[in-house]
Amino acid sequence: MALALFDLDNTLIAGDSDHGWGQFLVDGGYVCKVFYKEQNDKFLSDYVAGELNIYEYLKFTLGFLGKTSFAQLSEMRDEFMKNVIKPMQLPKARALLEKHRGAGDELVIITSTNSFIAQPICYMLGVKDIICTELVTLNGEFTGAVNGVAPFREGKVTRLKLWLSKTDACLHNSWFYSDSINDIPLMQIVSNPVAVDPDDKLHNVAKDRDWKIISLRK
Numbered sequence: 001m002a003l004a005l006f007d008l009d010n011t012l013i014a015g016d017s018d019h020g021w022g023q024f025l026v027d028g029g030y031v032c033k034v035f036y037k038e039q040n041d042k043f044l045s046d047y048v049a050g051e052l053n054i055y056e057y058l059k060f061t062l063g064f065l066g067k068t069s070f071a072q073l074s075e076m077r078d079e080f081m082k083n084v085i086k087p088m089q090l091p092k093a094r095a096l097l098e099k100h101r102g103a104g105d106e107l108v109i110i111t112s113t114n115s116f117i118a119q120p121i122c123y124m125l126g127v128k129d130i131i132c133t134e135l136v137t138l139n140g141e142f143t144g145a146v147n148g149v150a151p152f153r154e155g156k157v158t159r160l161k162l163w164l165s166k167t168d169a170c171l172h173n174s175w176f177y178s179d180s181i182n183d184i185p186l187m188q189i190v191s192n193p194v195a196v197d198p199d200d201k202l203h204n205v206a207k208d209r210d211w212k213i214i215s216l217r218k
Helices: 017-027 033-048 054-066 070-088 091-102 115-124 154-165 181-187 200-209
Strands: 003-006 106-114 130-138 141-147 175-178 192-196 212-214
Touching: 017 033, 017 054, 017 070, 017 106, 017 115, 033 054, 054 106, 054 130, 054 141, 070 115, 070 141, 091 106, 106 115, 106 154, 115 130, 130 154, 154 181, 175 181, 181 200, 192 200, 200 212
Parallel strands: 003 106, 003 175, 106 130, 175 192, 192 212
Antiparallel strands: 130 141
């Protein structure tokens, strides 16, 4: 059995779920439209450039969760999944997951997206093992705080090693699929790094290092 790791956003789905949630809040009038959209777009630009401060971003995006009841958030998330996420599904991504599942590999999605957004998407994709940004709750409600290390850049390596310490899995003959330059730290420690519809920076690195490059969109 090999370990098959997958980034989520712009890898297994055709878009960024975190940014999509922010745009969903803007479009629904749940937040100040001009300010929130500007900030949401800026953070996405920073991410693409490989310059995102993940904890500044999390403070921004989790603020809404911290001041909104879980009951209301759940209703909103159902609408978000239906109208925003389901159209992002990629048949080739599902086929790739099935290929590894059929080979008996252990599938894990590892993403910096917070658990509230990431979990239903991963379940939709049929993957139950998830490493994501965990959130602090109090009396069943989100506080807006992060629980532990966010799996972003080197944080993905940290969180993966913690997960490995609690399982029988190992990195021998492991795979990791990602679109982003931000995932270089994790791609460097697996046996088979694969660039999936990569951004320009990752594409150049993958070519230089002779990493496999694939598309799940074409």
